[in-house]
Amino acid sequence: MNTKRYGTFKKFLIYTLLISGSMVFVLPMVWMVRSALMDPSQIFIVPPIWLPNPVRFGNFQKTLSTVPFGRYFLNTFVIVIFNVTGAVLSSSVCGYSFARLRWPGRDFFFGMLMAGMMLPYAVTLIPTFLGWRTVVGPNSYLPLIVPAWFGGGAFNIFLIRQFMRSIPKELDEAALADGAGYFRIFLQIVFPLSKTAIIVVGLFQFLGVWNDFLGPLVYVNKESMFTLALGLQQFIGYYTAQWELLMAAATMILIPPIVLFFLGQKYFIKGIAITGLKG
Amino acid sequence: MTIYYVALAVPVSLTSAFILALLLKQNVLGKAVFRAIFYLPSIVPIVATSTIFIWLLNPDIGLFNQILKFLHLPTSLWIYDEVTVIPTLALMSVWTVGGTMLIFLAGLESIPDQYYEVVDIDGGNWWHKLISVTLPMMTPTIFFNLVMGIINGFQTFSQAYIMTEGGPNNASLFYTVYLYREAFTHQRMGSACAIAWVLFLIIMLLSVLIFRSSALWVYYEGEGK
Numbered sequence: 076m077n078t079k080r081y082g083t084f085k086k087f088l089i090y091t092l093l094i095s096g097s098m099v100f101v102l103p104m105v106w107m108v109r110s111a112l113m114d115p116s117q118i119f120i121v122p123p124i125w126l127p128n129p130v131r132f133g134n135f136q137k138t139l140s141t142v143p144f145g146r147y148f149l150n151t152f153v154i155v156i157f158n159v160t161g162a163v164l165s166s167s168v169c170g171y172s173f174a175r176l177r178w179p180g181r182d183f184f185f186g187m188l189m190a191g192m193m194l195p196y197a198v199t200l201i202p203t204f205l206g207w208r209t210v211v212g213p214n215s216y217l218p219l220i221v222p223a224w225f226g227g228g229a230f231n232i233f234l235i236r237q238f239m240r241s242i243p244k245e246l247d248e249a250a251l252a253d254g255a256g257y258f259r260i261f262l263q264i265v266f267p268l269s270k271t272a273i274i275v276v277g278l279f280q281f282l283g284v285w286n287d288f289l290g291p292l293v294y295v296n297k298e299s300m301f302t303l304a305l306g307l308q309q310f311i312g313y314y315t316a317q318w319e320l321l322m323a324a325a326t327m328i329l330i331p332p333i334v335l336f337f338l339g340q341k342y343f344i345k346g347i348a349i350t351g352l353k354g
Numbered sequence: 355m356t357i358y359y360v361a362l363a364v365p366v367s368l369t370s371a372f373i374l375a376l377l378l379k380q381n382v383l384g385k386a387v388f389r390a391i392f393y394l395p396s397i398v399p400i401v402a403t404s405t406i407f408i409w410l411l412n413p414d415i416g417l418f419n420q421i422l423k424f425l426h427l428p429t430s431l432w433i434y435d436e437v438t439v440i441p442t443l444a445l446m447s448v449w450t451v452g453g454t455m456l457i458f459l460a461g462l463e464s465i466p467d468q469y470y471e472v473v474d475i476d477g478g479n480w481w482h483k484l485i486s487v488t489l490p491m492m493t494p495t496i497f498f499n500l501v502m503g504i505i506n507g508f509q510t511f512s513q514a515y516i517m518t519e520g521g522p523n524n525a526s527l528f529y530t531v532y533l534y535r536e537a538f539t540h541q542r543m544g545s546a547c548a549i550a551w552v553l554f555l556i557i558m559l560l561s562v563l564i565f566r567s568s569a570l571w572v573y574y575e576g577e578g579k
Contacts, residue, residue, distance in 0.1 A: 085480075089380050096374060097391045103449065104395070106417050107406045119415050195509050195557055197530050198550045201537055286399035288512045293538065304401040308516055311405055318409055325402040332397045340390065347456040 104329075111135070111322035118318055134323040141320060144327065146299065147306040154216055154291075154302065155284045158223040162280045166227030167273055170235030171261045175247060185236075192229045196289075204293055214297045219290050223280070231276045234346065238272035239265055275346035278339050282332055303328050355440065356529040360507035362444035368499055371451040375458035376488075389459070393452035404516040407446055408433075433518050436525035443513055443526060454499050461495035462488070493572040501564055508557050529553050 110118060111134055113127040139145060172178075173185050207218040226232060242265060250260045266273070291302040301309070307324050336343060374392055378385055395403070410417050411432040419429040432442045469487045478486070511530040518526045527535075529549065537546035 089377055089382060092373075093377050093382060093388050096377070097388060100391050100395060100449065102417075103403075103406045103410055104398075106410060110409065123417065123420050193505070193561065195505065195550075195554055197509055197511075197533055198554045200533075201543055201547050201550060204537075205543060282397055286397075286401075288399075288401050288516070304399055307399075307401045307405060311408065311516065321405055322409065325405040328399055328402050332399065333394070336390075336394065336397050340386075343393070344389070344456060347453055347460070 107322050107325055107329075110318055111326045113319055115317070115319050131319070134319045135327065138320045138323040138327070142306060142310050142324070143299075144303065144306060144324060147301050147303045150216075150300060151285065151302040151304075154219050155281060157216075157220045158284045159277055159280045161220065161224035162227035162231055163273055163277050164227070165224050166231035166276055167235050167266060167269065168261070169226055169232045170239055170269075170272075171265055173232065173236045174239035175244075175260075175265065176257060188229045188232060192233070200289075200293070207294065214295055214300055216295075216300070218294045219284075219287075227276075228280070231280065234276055235269060235272045238269050242268050271342065271345065274339065275342045278335060278342055279346060281335060285332060355525070355527055356508055356510070359440050359444055359510065359526075359528065360504060362441060363447040363510075364500070364503040364507050366444060367447050367451045367454060368496070368503060370448050371454035371499070372458050372492075372496075374451070374455045375462055376484075378455075378459055379462045389456070392455055396450045396452035398450075400512040401516060403446075403450070404513055408517055411442065433526070434522060436523050439518060439522065439526045443510075443517075446513065447507075454503070457499060458492070458495060461492050465491045490573050494574060497564070497568055497572045501561060504560055504564070505557055508553065 109125065109127055112130045112132065113124075113134075114129065114131050117124055117127065173181065203218070207215075211217050246264050246268075247260050250264055255263070286304065287302075288304045288308070291305050292308075295301060295305065298309075307328055310321060310324055378389060378392075382388065398406075413419060413429070413431050413434055416432075418432070422429045430438055430442075433439045465488065469491070470483055473483045473487060476482075509530055510528055511534065514526050514528045514531050515534065519531075521527075530553070533546050533549045533553070536542045536549060
């Protein structure tokens, strides 16, 4: 009896903590959406009103007409598409090479790659910037896209390599015996079997590029070339008083990552677990 | 400034992530839902997060001060005061602990049940389980999250740049914001590179220290990984 009561109490405590925790976590987002849908006259009322009435979807249109977010969306989209494609293709090729092929110095180079991951981005930022400025000049998307086609990031390579190593080697050997070349083995056996890891890389890369702020900030100054992140940051500076528009803009930027998260939740959780346990 | 921030944000985030992971480990109903809720803020673009928090933290009309007023608690200037700006940013970092929490959770789930059963047989309660099974078994994961937390903490840029631009009165001038300012506002690339190297040395030094100390407190099953 005593233990049973203790069990109920424990359950109660756990749920109370979890529910209050979740409330703290969703509160900022709820507040954002609430403000985004509200008539400006209601926003400042004290004590605060929780549900907007009437609901003003017009805030979104107004935001779009104040700031060219459509344009920024397109810019971001172009960068994301080219970057993610490059990252997925090149990191899976590199991962395959590190996981499966034997070549002199392979483990040394893999070690270098891992050590490079520890290097703070701040250290490489300035030299990379100066390099790109000399080669392509200011206001170009190339610095935000091209690197993804050459390796696709140490972390992505690592993730794919780890995953590919868990695929039975007998499959390769069988294919090799049947006369398939290494590239064909990659295309027809290893790549399709690594689907999970590749989706994880694609999702994380998408989020990384979509959410990236520093990259565009450094490489893009021309307003017509801004990404959504830059556009929103500039918007904060200009329209601090119009909270409903600012919140509508923030809501719009947030929708694609959230949709993606719900579509690929399984992969996100798997991906993070792989990172933590094998890191 | 940066050190102050890291010293506040890293322990607070690690602890809250750990507690959340522990709670989720308890076979709760709707675990997936809670997990999604806790992780969701981590995928919000940092610019959007900053925008939302600028609004929430507004001293006159922001929600946080409204709630404090409602509870008859003293309000705060949050990011607009030299004293409170760093603690506020550190507190904000708790909102994005989802990733860390998931790593902890994966670690917790890999602890074999037998260890807990042994404690049960010996008549231990949840506290004994936590101290003598969970914590020692989790040290590798804690170690990983600690190193990552410190490395990332030292490189915090966007929140500070967007929300305070290093202010008020340089009170939140993070090292990376300083670096950015030198390089792109003042066009002093050489000085910016020097700053970057100092930052690198600090991070390296701390990492080496933590790695060295890990022999004392990190437990690897089967030893020597």
